[in-house]
């Protein structure tokens with residue numbers, strides 16, 4: 001187990017931030033974060049699949065344990081099941097859609113290709129592993145979900161992928177397999193708990209920022225865009241992919257980019273509102289330093305269980321940060 005405490009040395013700050021299971025937790029309201037995450041922070045990983053299934057039956061559907069297991073199943077399947085030699089998934093539940101999304105984004109990349117990279121909302125980390133194979137500099141995967149990052153950090157440390165694959169209801173099969181040799185370049189990869197709307201990172205520090213399927217999950221999509229722009233260095237690119245699947249559970253309706261107020265000039269169209277927020281856009285709070293480079297539509301799918309999956313059409317927007325004057 002890798003643990004430690006980061007201490008801010010500023011005499012008027014002296015804030016402490018824990019590193020647990022090798023994952024620094026750097027959020028502004030640490031006390032609140034820790035108290036809201038007792039299960040993922042204290043959960044044990046030494047139980048057999050049989051014991052885990054018995055506990056899962058007892059905790060029952062709708063429990064925090066159940067919802068965490070469902071999330072892990074859905075995202076770990078998409079991120080890694082294409083690497084599982086025993087995976088027998090058949091269409092329409094084909095894993096690897098986030099890796100394909102990233103690949104298409106990287107193909108249309110212009111601008112700087114060296115320097116640190118940030119993967120914001122990386123979940124269980126596949127896109128960060130792919131970025132680490134492509135770039136020579138630091139790749140930092142950040143997410144707000146500790147249990148997702150724990151999967152990513154454990155793969156990085158052990159080269160082994162272990163996740164619960166949901167069959168149906170509260171029945172799961174434990175999947176275990178190795179990360180292939182061509183994905184094992186992890187010496188400059190790291191995973192941190194950070195909030196995408198308030199990144200604890202210096203301005204102008206990244207040469208690429210990736211935000212895959214995150215914009216519609218944060219409390220303030222605008223603040224996330226602002227932070228993405230802030231941490232990018234001049235001429236660097238951002239890849240923003242989103243299905244605009246707005247939900248009031250994740251984002252207050254007033255902060256959605258579109259998806260409401262269809263009587264407005266944009267008729268509630270999310271695509272138009274995102275464009276209006278970029279350089280040259282007519283939104284009063286447009287981010288003048290983020291220029292729109294290109295847009296494309298790409299499929300993205302998530303498996304829920306053996307008989308259910310969700311298919312999205314994601315808009316991928318490439319942006320570039322203007323040269324500072």
Ligand SMILES: C[S@@+](CC[C@H](N)C(=O)[O-])C[C@H]1O[C@@H](n2cnc3c(N)ncnc32)[C@H](O)[C@@H]1O
Nearest residue numbers: 098121123143144145194195196212213217218
């Ligand atoms: C829809 S998932 C997408 C995950 C991954 N990028 C992919 O495409 O498979 C959204 C991710 O964003 C994370 N997230 C939500 N709010 C966040 C925030 N404020 N800061 C950082 N990550 C956040 C969630 O924990 C989740 O892992």
